[in-house]
Amino acid sequence: MKRLSLLALLLLAAGSVHAATARSEFLENYCADCHDAESKKGGLNFDALAWHLDQPGNFDEWAKVYRRVTRGEMPPKKKEQPKPEEAKAFLASLGGDLRGFDFAREASRGRTVLRRLNRVEYERTVQDLLGIHTPLADILPADTPAHGFDTVADGLRLSMLQMEKYLEAADVALDAAIVLGPAPAAKEVHWNPKEDKEVRKNLDTPPGTLSNPKDPKSGHHVLFLELPDAVVYFDRGYPSATVAGTGSHPAGLFKIRISAYGYQSVGHTIAMRVYRDNYREKQLIGWYEISADKPRVIEIVAQLPANQHIRIEPTYTGVDEKGQGxxxxxxxxxxxxxxxxxxxxMEGPLExxxxxxxxxxxxxxxxxxxxDEHKNKNKNVAYEIAPEDPKAEAHKALETFAARAFRRPIDPGEIDRFEQLTDxxxxxxxxxxxxxxVGLRAILTAPQFLFFxxxxxxxxxxxxxxxxSYFLWSTLPDEELLNHAANHTLSQPSVIHAQVERLLNDPRSQAFVHDFTGQWLDLRNIDATTPDKRLYPEADELLIHSMVDETESFFADILKENLPITNFVQSNFAMLNSRLAAHYDIPGVQGEEIRKVTLPPxxxxxxxxxxxxxxxxxxNGTTTSPVRRGAWVMKKLLGDPPPPPPPGIGAIEPDTRGATTVREQLAKHRNSETCAACHSHIDPPGFxxxxxxxxxxxxxKYxxxxxxxxxxxxxxxxxxLYAHVGLPxxxxxxLADGRPFANIQDFKKLLLExxxxxxxxxxxxxVTYSTGAxxxxxxxxxxxxxxxxxxxxxGGLRTLIHQITESPLFLNK
Incomplete structure (x- = not known):
């Protein structure tokens, strides 16, 4: 042991002389040859690594040592291995001291530092406080995720720009809430495409009519087909159906009804897409399978922004077997x-x-x-709020609003400054x-509102x-939760258990499903890449839209039924609609609705x-990468994120010509010992x-x-649709431990061991998502x-949530 005395001194502060000596002997016997001042493999030098856990980075370095030894990665397999009792003693000693230090640190300041509402929580909270549907999140700057989630305090800083945007969002919200104008006139639109001005012009103009007499190529083309009871529309670049009369209305809830059927679809359904459109961008409201030669009336109730019209488009129509349109x-x-x-x-607003x-x-x-509408000169105002004692009424309104906004009773004198602004x-x-x-705006930007x-x-x-409530609803607590808080009963185990059940059974828990899966599984990035149309021409909007619905519905079903968490690795069912079933080559699934489908064995x-x-x-939209997918599996599903690659290690460039496979390129990438150590864990899931x-x-084939x-x-x-394929x-x-697999089925079986x-x-x-740390x-x-x-x-998912919400990690700061 060359440096036993030095290592003992470095570790002496960690506990007893016996423990320090035992740890220094372990490090000297099994680690020093590769991690001394001369070698410094992996950048780790025990000669320079003192025991000062309160210094930035020092604790993390020792925790990394603990992790690598626990996983059996260090010492490397080719080196002399410690006896089991030596490794156990080393880990117990090092882990005990690290744990003790971390407990003491958390006891003094708590696990979670002061955190604010993220922009999604802000939007939902303000909407619920004011009873509005106005979008607000996009007004605010994007939040910075930490530890994979935008609910974590470390990423939720507060800047001057954010304060400016909070003020702007508060004004927009209050404008939407305090509406004293006349009631919007009920809008009822009945649109018949046979009477549509643009459709009639196209149908009634004789084919070949020149729009420009000097240009023989400007002949008119009829693009619609008129039937006795309908007008037939085609896509592939041809005009969609803009429902005339739907583009002038206030924001609100509207009912939309459409009657359609498939024409010449030979027994197949036609996917009808329905959008809201403001002429700059359109957003899909929903899509519906329309049967052949049998009219279907679909009904949609949707929240529409002001002055957005309805657009209807067919899917995969208008081209015959010869490619003619x-x-x-x-x-x-x-x-x-x-x-x-x-x-x-279209009918609405449904106020x-x-x-x-x-x-x-x-x-x-x-x-x-x-x-009085006869005496009122300002026709934009139909109601007024003019109490006899405005200050008293304002104080009462501010106190009531602040208690709801701050999610607790108001302390004596706490709202004085808001009242003073109004006064x-x-x-x-x-x-x-x-x-x-003015007072309400100050409340909506106050620290008591913005921060937990x-x-x-x-x-x-x-x-x-x-x-x-923010864990399971992403918004403020309701009256029942606050009543339990007021009675000091919420923290009782039986009460918190019952309340978690109630929150999960409420439709508002869909916010948890959407927000958690969106970040845990990166579903928020579904549109981050666009599949190459030459390689993947079948990647249409309906497929990509259905992808997210499948995963969210899958998570929601496991949660509702309290199914074992192992279903996230392997299940005997999937949540499918017709578009996904076709993509997965699973027969017998019809309709646009996601439903539970038992999978073939x-x-x-x-x-x-x-x-x-x-x-x-x-x-990436063009090719797959075993490294990228493998790292995702390790991080998201196994809780074992790989370390970042060493500096200067470049990424593999995709070969879309088909000359080599990614796996062949990766084999060269893994030649060095440094790369192989990590890639032995990363690559197998990707393969x-x-x-x-x-x-x-x-x-x-690729x-x-x-x-x-x-x-x-x-x-x-x-x-x-067709594609070119090449190499198999x-x-x-x-796996890194030598267990082989032949395909994805084998791999999933190994995970479930x-x-x-x-x-x-x-x-x-x-725990990270729910506690903010x-x-x-x-x-x-x-x-x-x-x-x-x-x-x-x-092992059920619902059981896991109960275990978390009743644990000290959740019940303590």
């Missing part, structure tokens, strides 16, 4: 499917009362008076509503109510890894997923841009306990 041979001669639209209706409920959310019990406006001659707005109030130690019942599908959404967000392309389709074998894409709704896919490999790792990883992600060293032991208790009770 409407423009080439005209609609009468064309033997190709189309969408026969009969009529469309249950006026002035809207949002006014009462702001002014409380303050009377709202309807103005100053009233003293200056302002009317009641503008003066009250949590003190070190056990959370009080009001803080617990907020933690629960030999199916490659089942679990998250083979869902198209996951496979798309882990690819297992090589049977799936960038949009989640199963493949046996696609390439040109040449190669030409294949027809049988799982596409358009039978005319290899999806076999072996250690289900605890899957449960612990998910538990860690849920990453998993510290000391927290890992509690996470392991949560996972173990969950497993004892059947």
């Amino acid at each position: 409407v423009y080439n041979i005209g609609p009468k001669e064309l033997k190709a499917p189309g969408l026969a639209l009969q009529w469309a209706e 249950p009362e006026w002035p809207p409920r949002s006014v009462g959310k702001v002014v409380g019990d303050t009377p709202v008076t309807k103005l 100053a406006e009233l003293d200056g001659g302002a009317k009641f509503v503008p003066a009250l707005r 109030e949590e003190r070190a130690g056990k959370l009080d019942d009001y803080a617990l109510a907020s933690r629960l 030999d199916s490659v599908r089942g679990g998250l890894l083979t869902q198209a959404s996951v496979l798309k967000v882990t690819a 297992a997923l090589e049977s799936f392309d960038v949009i989640g389709g199963f493949r046996e 696609r390439q841009q040109d040449k190669g074998q030409l294949i027809t894409l049988k799982d596409s709704p358009d039978p005319r 896919v290899q999806c076999d490999g072996e 250690n289900p605890n790792q899957i449960v612990e990883a998910l538990a860690g992600n849920l 990453g998993i510290g060293f000391a927290d890992r032991f509690t996470v392991e306990e949560i996972a173990a208790n969950t497993q004892k009770e059947g």
Whole structure:
């Protein structure tokens, strides 16, 4: 032992002389040769690594040592291995001291530092406070995720720009809430495409009529087909159906009804897409399968921004088997499917009362008076709020609003400054509503509203109510939660258990499903890449839209039914609609609605890894990368994120010509010992997923841009789509411990041999998301306990959430 005395001195502060000596002997015997001042392999030098856990980075370095030894990565297999009792003693000593230090640090300041509402939480909270639907999140700057989530305090800083945007968002919200104008006239539109001005012009102009007499190529083309009861529309660049009369209306809730049927669709359905459109951009409201020769009336209730019209488009229509379209041979001669639209209706806004409920959310019990329309000169104002004692009414309204906004009772004198702002406006001659707005605006930008109030130690019942509601609803606590907080009963185990059940059973828990899966599984990045149309022509909007629906519905079903968490690795069911079923080559699924479908026993599908959404967000739109997918599996599903690559290590460039496979390129990339150590863990999951392309389709050969074998894409709704394929896919490999697998089915079986790792990883992600803090060293032991208790009770996802919400990690700051 060359440096035993030095290492002992470095570790002496960590505990007893015996423990320090034991640790120094372990490091000297099994680590010093590679990690001394001369070698410094991996950048680690024990000669320079002192024991000063309170210094930035020092604790993390020792925690990394603990992790590498625990996983059996260090010392390397080719080096002399410690006896089991030596490794156990070393880890117990080092881990005990690290844990003790971390516990003491958390006890003094809490796990979670002061955190604010992220922009999604801000939007939902303000919407619920004011009873509005106005979008607000896009006004605010994007939040910075930390530890994988935008609910973590470390990433939620507050800047001057954010304060400016909070003020702007508050003004927009209050404008939407305090509406004192006349009730919007009920809008009822009945649209018949046969009477549409633009459609009639196209139909009634004789074919070949020159729009420019000097240009023989300007002849008119009829693009619609008129039937006795409908007009047939085609896509592929031809005009969509803009429902005339729907583009002039206030924001609100509207009912939309459309009647249509498939024309010449030979027994197949036509996918009808419905959009809201402002002429700059359109947003899909929904899509619907329309049967052949049998009218279907669909009904949609949707929240529409002001002045957005309805647009209807068919999908995969207007081209015959020879590739001819409407423009080439005209609609009468064309033997190709189309969408026969009969009529469309829009009704709204569907306001249950006026002035809207949002006014009462702001002014409380303050009377709202309807103005005499004959005496009122300002026709834009139909109601007024003019109490006899404006200051008293304002104080009452501000106190009520602040208690709801701050999510707890108001402390004596706490709202004085908000009242003073309003009083100053009233003293200056302002009317009641503008003066009250000043105080309300200040409340919506106050620290008590923007930040979660949590003190070190056990959370009080009001803080617990907020933690629960923002975990499972992404918005403020409701009256029942606050009543339990007021009675000091919420922290009782039976009460918190019952409240978690209630919150999960409420439709508002869809916010948890959407927000958590969107970040845990990177579903928010579904549109970050666009599949290459030459390689993946079947990657249409409906498929990509359905991908996210599948994964969210899958998570929601496991949560609702409390199914084992291992279903995230392998399940005997999938959540499908007709578009996804066609993509997965699963017969017998009709309709646009996502539903639970039992998978064939030999199916490659089942679990998250083979869902198209996951496979798309882990690819780049052109090719797949085993490294990228493998790192994703390690981080997201196994809770074991790989370290970043060493400096200067370049990425593999995709070869879309098909000359080499990614795996062949990667073999050269792994030649060095430094790369191989990490890639032995990263690459196997990626290899297992090589049977799936960038949009989640199963493949046996790689696609390439040109040449190669030409294949027809049988799982596409358009039978005319094709692609070129070349080299065969290899999806076999072996894990870092030597266990082999031949395909994705084998790989999933290997993962399920250690289900605890899957449960612990998910538990860690849920704790991070729900508490606003990453998993510290000391927290890992509690996470392991949560996972173990969950497993004892059947391993269900709902059980895991109960274990988390009843754990000290959740109940304490």
